[in-house]
Amino acid sequence: MFNPNFKSLVTANLNESQRSVIPRSVSAVALSLVVALTGCSKQAEKSEDIRPVRAVVVKNGTTDTAIELSGEVRPRIESHLGFRVGGKIVSRKVELGTVVKRGQVLMQLDPQDLALAQAQAKAGLTAAESNRDLAMAELKRYQELRAKNFVAATVLDAKDVAYKAAQSSYEQALAAYKNQSNQASYANLESDVDGVVTSVDAEVGQVVAAGAPVIRVAQSGDMDVVVGVPENKINMIRQMSDINVSLWAQPSKILSAKLRELSPIADPATRTYAAKVILPPDATDVRLGMTATVTFVARNPNQVIKVPMTALLQSKAGTSVWVVNQGVVHQVPVQIAGAAGEDVLIAGGVSNGQTIVTAGVHFLKEGQRVTILGADPISADAVKAVAPGESK
Incomplete structure (x- = not known):
């Protein structure tokens, strides 16, 4: 509270001229203190927080329950082709995206070693054929001598065994020659289907082993849309029979599809389950690799x-x-x-x-x-x- 003796205390040690100025200043300070103390006694009114x-x-x-997933158009069948024999690639006849026909040559190996092996097998077949013919001629001659009782039966039996052995050797050499002939033809890698080349994994000059994939060919015909299904949507996807597909290139066109396959194993990288959706046969202007949106719809009663x-x-x-x-x-x-x-x-x-x-x-x-x-x-x-x- 304000002290009434405050003015006396202030002016006690001042001279006469200074005392004449003090009253007005002290009055102003006192008034300010009174107003401040009076304001502190009141609390500000709180307004209600309305947001x-x-x-x-x-x-x-x-309402229908729908799940939308993005996927890619892929071929139903995609073959990983490789040579059936090992060797050095000397020629590549196709490029990525080339449309190929059944029986068309895609790549070639160096045929020199295979040709030499075929010639070796041919020579062995000729030698076996000569031995067989000689054994057959001796068998006939001894059969005639035995008919006239000029030789013993054991001698005839020995000639018969020699002929049979020569015949077996000939058949063995013939099989080896046919096998080597096939090996020589394997120097040409041919497409076994009508389709399009989707990947080239080897180049000219590269030495490849038998069976190593060197090229991929997607078979023409049916195509699928492959999407990755999260693990928390697997059970819902199985119950959804109404499936619609829209392509990013044709957003206004909706295609009816069916679920063909749902992988039982998650992809180790994406941790999703691959679902393959069949596109209808009348789907036109659909190309491999296109981006598609697959909508799975379930009717909710x-x-x-x-x-x-x-x-x-x-x-x-x-x-x-x-x-x-x-x-x-x-x-x-x-x-x-x-x-x-x-x-x-x-x-x-x-x-x-x-x-x-x-x-x-x-x-x-x-x-x-x-x-x-x-x-x-x-x-x-x-x-x-x-x-x-x-x-x-």
Whole structure:
């Protein structure tokens, strides 16, 4: 409080001329102190925190559950071709993307070693054939001598055994010659189907082993769209029979498709399960490697509530929404039934006709008063000015 003797204490040690100036200054300081002390005794009036939000009134209905996945158009059958013999590549007849016919030569190996081996087998066959003919002639001659009883039966038996051995040697040499002839023809790598070259994995001058893949050919005809299915969508995909495919090059054209194969093993890199969808035979202007969007749709006969994804509030306790009741919000846990485009299907937790907050869910607290943007005021109390720093 203000001390009335303050003026006397200040002027006690001053001279006469200084004392004449003091009264007015002291009066001004005293007045300022009184005003300050009086203001401190009053507390500022607190305004109620009313936050503006956006909200919708939910309604029950039947909505289809849809899952959209991006994929790539791939051939139904893609062959990894390789030479059946080892050797050095001396010629490549095709390029990436070349359309090939069945029996067309794709690559060639150096045939010199194979030709020499074939000539060796041919010489062995000729020698075996000569030995067989000689053994046959001796057998006939001894058969005639035996008929005249000029030789013993054991001698005839020995000639018969020699002929049979020569015949076996001839058949062995013949098989070796045929095998080597096939080996020589394997120097040419031919396409076994009509299709298109999708990969070239070896070049001229490279030495390859037998069976090593050097080129890939996609068979013409049926094509699939391959997508990666997340592990939490596997069970839902199995129950969805309505499948639509749209190509990025033709977004307005929707193709009906069927699920042909769902891999039981996840890809080690992406941790997704490969699903192959069959395109219809009448699909035109579809090229390998095109980007496609596959939509799996399931008909939902149960009544569900559809809300925007922005209405969901994720926390450690689970998923919930804010329900507006007479201008006050309450957090309500909900059960998710699926998705429909950019909306979420709610199976339980909220009921028909309730007002759900769709924007600003992360800035609310339980029991907070709100005002809905674009809606009429609920009561006179809800029409109070918005707190400073906030905008409508």
